[in-house]
Amino acid sequence: MRVILDINNQIFNVDVSPNEYLLDTLRNNHFKSVKKGCDSSSCGVCTVLVDNKPIASCTYLTAKAEGHKITTVEGIISEAEKLGKHMGDEGADQCGYCNPSLALTVYALKLENPEANTQQIREYLVGNLCRCTGYQSQHTAIRDYLGDKK
Amino acid sequence: MNIGNYVKVKSIEEAYNLLQEDKDNLIVGGGAWLKQTNKNVKTMIDLERCNLNQITENKDTLVIGSMTTLRDLECNKSLKEIDGGILVKAISGIMGVSIRNIATIGGSIVGRYSFSDILTPLLVMDCTLEFFKDGSMTIQEFLSTKKLNDILLNITIKKSNNKGYFYAMKKTSLDFAVINVAITKGKTISIAVGARPSVAALQTEAMDYINNEQVNTEAIDKTASMISSQTKFGSNAKASEEYRRSITNTYIKRGLKEVTS
Secondary structure, three states, X not given: OEEEEEEOOEEEEEEOOOOOEHHHHHHHOOOOOXXXXXXXXXXXXXXXXXXXXEEEHHXXXXXXXXXXXXXXXXXXXXXXXXHHHHHHHHOOOOXXXXXXXXXXXXXXXXXXXXXXXXXXXXXXXXXOOOOOOOOHHHHHHHHHHHHOOO | OEEEEEEEOOOHHHHHHHHHHOOOOEEEOOOOOHHHOOOEEEEEEEOHHHOOXXXXXOOOEEEEEOOOEHHHHHOOHHHHHHHHHHHHHHXXXXXXXHHHOOOEHHXXXXXXXXXXXXXXXHHHOOEEEEEOOOEEEEHHHHHHOOOXXXXXXXXXXXOXXXXXXXXXXXXXXXXXXXXXXXXXXXXXXXXXXXXXOOOOEEOHHHHHHHHOOOOOHHHHHHHHHHHHHHOOOOOOOOOOHHHXXXXXXXXXXXXXXXXXX
16 A cells, blocks of 8 residues: 655655554665664664654554654754763763664653653653663753753 | 555544444554454554544543543543542553553453453443444443444543552563552442453452441451452463462452552
8 A cells, every 4th residue: 555654744655565564664765763673562762753752663553654744863863962962971872772762752752741850751761771771871861951951 | 463454534434334344344543452463454444533532521521532542541630530540540551652652542442452451440430431333331341242343432431539549560561461450449349350361350249248348457358368269360471370369369458458548
């Protein structure tokens, strides 16, 4: 089936199977920042934004995405760079595999609750696993990012 | 799951007619749990364009469209006040935000998933399901019927100040529950146990007992004992039958103490 997808404000006319998941469609169309991890909605590395809300693209049918605004990390690059600066300052970054999904989830949190406290940050990020750094330094960096008015 | 065709219908009538056309046609909610099944679906019917994603607040009720996401429910302030907020508590413990933005309340109910953290609290709340053709029924009536070839439109939850308790025993926050327990106390006490690992069920015999006794430690212990000894539990990769039986006893006691304190 053909679907029209709005990805980072660009229109893509793609041919997909009705049971294809958005993760595979995005990767097949060269959005390699969207990672394939557990493929069972547990690890969070496949997170993208649909209408500015984080969703696990490994669990979201591409057919469902038609008519919605899809955002990958390439679509929020300046915000990702700001978060990256804070992550670097806190040493909250090692292999980088989870970074795109983390940046998107944190950006969605900023839109939804810019005053989020540490507990709310933790709860929002339950679905985003990082196996390198632990979470303490990430949470500090995210607090700094949310508090950064620049 | 194999899907032959995917259609976003424009009306409930269109969805219903399509559903009746072939036994292998299926309504999809958010689709969050599709990977848990291996069905062959001829036509997947998406209700996204049918305006069923609204939460309407009335004086005595909340009317929730079946396509409302779990995340939207979790963030609803009024729902946090009903029955001690047990439904919100149950929802907020389901995996991460990125799944709760996909999964819908309708899909979570109609799927009758044995691992459901949604059905258990709904069983002890005053709520009614409204189907397109089959009309209204309680969630208990729905769970006791065979599969309906119908469309769930709304879930109506009556506002109440009842005390409520919900606990889902999980190995990690991203896992399905090993067991879950929901209790409410208004004029009477309602108790449900789910993820046994079969689908959630009201504990009617134990409820009859405790609602006719003066609630004290002895009555609470006996109620927990009745449930843990008489309810059907099972074993799977997550936990053994014996383990489920044992921890259910513990959490029923804790819940009853909490709602009766």
